[in-house]
Amino acid sequence: MSVRIIDIREVTKPISSPIRNAYIDFSKMTSSLVAVVTDAFRDGKRVIGYGFNSNGRYGQGGLIRERFAPRILAADPASLLDDAGTNLDPNRVWAATMSNEKPGGHGERSVAVGTIDMAVWDAVSKIAGVPLFQLLAERHGVSANPRVFVYAAGGYYYPGKDLGALRAEMRSYLKRGYNVVKMKIGGASLEEDSARIEAVLQEIGPDAQLAVDANGRFDLDTAIAYAKMLRDYPLFWYEEAGDPLDYHLQATLAEYYPGAMATGENLFSHQDARNLIRYGAMRPDRDYLQFDCALSYGLVEYERTLEVLKTFGWSPSRCIPHGGHQMSLNIAAGLGLGGNESYPDLFQPYGGFPDGVKVIDGHITMPELPGIGFEGKADLYAQMSALAQP
Structure with missing residues (x-):
């Protein structure tokens, strides 16, 4: 059984609050929510991985939709699989995400990629049928x-x-x-x-x-x-x-x-x-x-x-x-x-x-x-x- 990513969706959600720390207030803070949709099924349900970015950095919808998600979807599906060909390989998906990117430039780019990466790992461990922490330990x-x-x-x-x-x-x-x-x-x-x-x-x-x-x-x-x-x-x-x-x-x-x-x-x-x-x-x-x-x-x-x-x-x-x-x-x-x-x-x-x-x-x-x-x-x-x- 091979696995394909058939869609990557993003929505920017508000997580606004009147609180503040020493540097910023959170009155206009947002976060990106991402779904990595696969063609795999587990227990009769389609496997979908989810991710979001942490508070303190804003949603990354533009970067995700216009730059990073299209690279993954355009990649040869076989190039994103593990050696057995039965699950996604997060490292290979990550490599496709970061193709044609120069070294350095960390910041907003790293947040967008991290959000997608979270969703990929969620999908991978769901396809394997185990909690992510068990998958990592193994x-x-x-x-x-x-x-x-x-x-x-x-x-x-x-x-x-x-x-x-x-x-x-x-x-x-x-x-x-x-x-x-x-x-x-x-x-x-x-x-x-x-x-x-x-x-x-x-x-x-x-x-x-x-x-x-x-x-x-x-x-x-x-x-x-x-x-x-x-x-x-x-x-x-x-x-x-x-x-x-x-x-x-x-x-x-x-x-x-x-x-x-x-x-x-x-x-x-x-x-x-x-x-x-x-x-x-x-x-x-x-x-x-x-x-x-x-x-x-x-x-x-x-x-x-x-x-x-x-x-x-x-x-x-x-x-x-x-x-x-x-x-x-x-x-x-x-x-x-x-x-x-x-x-x-x-x-x-x-x-x-x-x-x-x-x-x-x-x-x-x-x-x-x-x-x-x-x-x-x-x-x-x-x-x-x-x-x-x-």
Whole structure:
């Protein structure tokens, strides 16, 4: 049985919200939803793979519809298959997607390709009849661990949001089973942010840990000033202090902040990941890397990134991806990542877990759903299945 991709569909959806971080507001944010339609059938249903891009980058409809999808559809169908000829080969589909592309130029292109790549992997694991995390573990010769650490990301700036509302938000995450929570900093003065941090730490007490995220807002002097303030608190990590490509800032900051730091969500290739490790003075014994496959050319490229990290002595367990989506959950369970971000109340229906999955002691257990598991999340699958209709 051979498999063909017979259509690739995209729709741009709003995920707007009045929230803001230190750099952007989300009032006009969008996301691309993609369906890769195949001629394969499983259990009497046509196999359709789905994907979308993570929050923080806008929908990529133009690039997907006008540039990348046509290349896949124009390729010789046999050239997209695995060696057995019975399933799609994500690496070969990726190669067709990126044909006639020059090196470099990461950014919006990487988001478009990553969205398609997610849908391809969803289709491949559905055709194989297994959850993606099991497929990945088998391909890499490792044991899958369906129990995945997750943390609750929130603490955004919001019109009229006072310390009481911030404390209530963080307490709600603990009630839902999380034991690590994250809040935004850098969108107010250092003094105001210090008060916000102290309020949250008082609220969560010894029951949880707090991470803080500056979303790349700071110059070097401000990043250092915050480091001197933050190092007095027992934080889980200090995230993305400066511009993601300012490796000198990151390296210098390590001289002032002995605790864990995290960055990488806005680096979109294995080459950029390699430069971060080479020049950013990231510490493999304590720091975390947040590369998000949905923004960085997909899982095909993420596997290359993991190989780069391996050559520098980094364990996959130091990777906790940005984005809060089920694709990264599957990668974490299948390839031994350290966990995944989660947005309990934001960016729905794209974030979160399949229905019925609960957070227990800061972890979730992956359900045995073929593919990425989107069909197990009713609100998300309603939008996906609508896109796939003839």
